[in-house]
Amino acid sequence: MKKSIYIFSDGELHRKDNTLFFEGENGRKFIPVENTSEIMIFGEVSLNKRFLEFISQSEIILHFFNYYGYYVGSYYPREHLNSGYMILKQAEHYNDDNKRLYLAQKFIEGAYKNIRQVLKYYQNRDKDLEDIIYCIEKLGELINGTLSVNELMAIEGNIREYYYKSFDVILNNRDFEFDVRSKRPPKNSLNTLISFGNSLMYTTVLSEIYKTHLAPRIGYLHSTNFRRFSLNLDIAEIFKPIIIDRVIFSVVSKNMIKKDDFDDNAEGLILKERGKKIFIEEYVSKLTTTIKHRTIGNNVSYRRLIRLELYKLEKHLMEEQGYEPFLAQW
Amino acid sequence: MDMKVTGTLMQSYTICKRQVWLMAHQIIPDQEHPFIEMGRIIDDNSYDRDKKKLHFENVVIDLVRSDKDNFLVGEVKKSSKAEKSAKMQLLFYLYRLKQSGIIAKGQLFFPEERKRINVELTETNEKEILNAINEITDIIDREKAPDFVKIPYCKNCGYREFCMS
Numbered sequence: 244m245k246k247s248i249y250i251f252s253d254g255e256l257h258r259k260d261n262t263l264f265f266e267g268e269n270g271r272k273f274i275p276v277e278n279t280s281e282i283m284i285f286g287e288v289s290l291n292k293r294f295l296e297f298i299s300q301s302e303i304i305l306h307f308f309n310y311y312g313y314y315v316g317s318y319y320p321r322e323h324l325n326s327g328y329m330i331l332k333q334a335e336h337y338n339d340d341n342k343r344l345y346l347a348q349k350f351i352e353g354a355y356k357n358i359r360q361v362l363k364y365y366q367n368r369d370k371d372l373e374d375i376i377y378c379i380e381k382l383g384e385l386i387n388g389t390l391s392v393n394e395l396m397a398i399e400g401n402i403r404e405y406y407y408k409s410f411d412v413i414l415n416n417r418d419f420e421f422d423v424r425s426k427r428p429p430k431n432s433l434n435t436l437i438s439f440g441n442s443l444m445y446t447t448v449l450s451e452i453y454k455t456h457l458a459p460r461i462g463y464l465h466s467t468n469f470r471r472f473s474l475n476l477d478i479a480e481i482f483k484p485i486i487i488d489r490v491i492f493s494v495v496s497k498n499m500i501k502k503d504d505f506d507d508n509a510e511g512l513i514l515k516e517r518g519k520k521i522f523i524e525e526y527v528s529k530l531t532t533t534i535k536h537r538t539i540g541n542n543v544s545y546r547r548l549i550r551l552e553l554y555k556l557e558k559h560l561m562e563e564q565g566y567e568p569f570l571a572q573w
Numbered sequence: 574m575d576m577k578v579t580g581t582l583m584q585s586y587t588i589c590k591r592q593v594w595l596m597a598h599q600i601i602p603d604q605e606h607p608f609i610e611m612g613r614i615i616d617d618n619s620y621d622r623d624k625k626k627l628h629f630e631n632v633v634i635d636l637v638r639s640d641k642d643n644f645l646v647g648e649v650k651k652s653s654k655a656e657k658s659a660k661m662q663l664l665f666y667l668y669r670l671k672q673s674g675i676i677a678k679g680q681l682f683f684p685e686e687r688k689r690i691n692v693e694l695t696e697t698n699e700k701e702i703l704n705a706i707n708e709i710t711d712i713i714d715r716e717k718a719p720d721f722v723k724i725p726y727c728k729n730c731g732y733r734e735f736c737m738s
């Protein structure tokens with residue numbers, strides 16, 4: 244399996260013949276082209292066209308984050324897996340309101356059920372979450388009856404509101420109180436972690452989409468404006484609760500990330516480098532954790548589960564097999 | 574004659590009809606798959622001295638070597654386990670060459686096993702190729718891919734995760 248490379252230091256990315264390296268404060272570090280699928284850039288890094296040319300040839304994606312850790316954008320090389328057939332199918336399911344709503348509902352259903360699974364896990368560990376779970380289940384029952392994507396988004400918003408209330412119960416840590424969801428800028432530590440984690444998730448899904456025949460600009464739940472990536476946001480909904488939120492719970496409750504890992508700033512509260520690194524380490528170890536897969540018959544990593552989700556979506560678009568979202572079993 | 578049929582499709586045809594449809598719709602498997610990588614490397618390194626690529630209609634032939642009067646079309650393969658499909662692919666090339674007036678013989682190379690097999694177009698296998706071309710055309714023209722039915726080959730197939738997800 245190819246790897247992701249994370250660059251935190253400042254420096255330059257270079258190409259020399261058919262090799263790539265990063266020249267930073269601590270010297271030169273080679274990037275194994277054959278073994279790399281994406282480079283996540285957090286530091287101040289410069290690069291040139293020769294570098295981009297080789298990156299494109301090698302089918303490596305670059306994801307850029309700014310100083311504060313917010314996602315800036317991706318360099319998504321010319322798609323190497325192209326299928327006119329699949330793009331037409333993808334558009335067909337977008338243009339037909341019923342087909343589009345069906346997929347949007349499935350993504351929210353997946354998010355909802357995985358959220359419930361996370362909550363049940365903590366309920367079994369004696370956290371008082373009964374009321375919240377009850378409210379979320381009531382809302383969850385409404386998903387399949389929605390008549391428009393907007394109505395669906397409203398329900399999703401309500402579910403999330405209750406869900407975030409549960410974070411205080413689960414963490415029970417005064418330094419990480421939820422209060423209210425604030426995105427730009429995030430006003431407290433928990434919001435900062437959620438925003439940071441979600442952007443990681445979006446880029447991971449985007450990198451997986453690159454390995455399929457799906458066009459990342461055609462999403463179903465998150466409206467498509469054909470300029471931004473949106474399919475990755477759709478698929479990320481399913482995995483956020485079981486990957487990002489679990490990473491958050493673990494770094495906070497094990498005291499791996501503490502109050503002084505954040506800096507107050509005009510851009511809101513930001514996670515310092517140490518914190519980012521710890522978060523990413525936990526995230527990567529989650530992505531590489533394997534579970535037994537029912538139909539494939541062997542162990543697959545969480546990262547692979549994302550790919551399989553995309554394959555299932557492709558088969559849905561091909562009208563082979565109705566799409567059903569991945570549900571965590573524990 | 575339908576030009577949608579390629580040597581690769583002919584090769585898939587003897588393995589799995591679903592694979593034929595998927596390939597023809599440019600749904601090609603994930604290139605990280607170790608078996609595909611292996612095929613690529615063997616392709617690149619073996620028999621370098623003789624290596625030539627012949628672009629022939631919509632077909633790319635891996636290796637061509639000719640002594641004075643005879644054309645010899647060679648195909649390099651990873652293992653002779655899939656001999657039948659390799660043979661059909663090569664016969665298909667020979668058939669296409671014959672259509673444009675070139676009579677050639679074929680040879681399959683299995684570098685890892687140091688094995689060579691001669692392949693020749695006869696009346697019987699020419700008929701077989703024609704049948705196959707017709708059937709492949711039918712498969713490609715179908716609205717949907719043939720259903721997934723598990724076969725022993727799935728284990729090593731690049732589409733495995735796609736089909737089983």
Ligand code: SF4
Binds near residue numbers: 591721723730732733
């Ligand atoms: S996995 Fe099996 S069914 Fe699917 S294309 Fe490969 S051989 Fe055919």
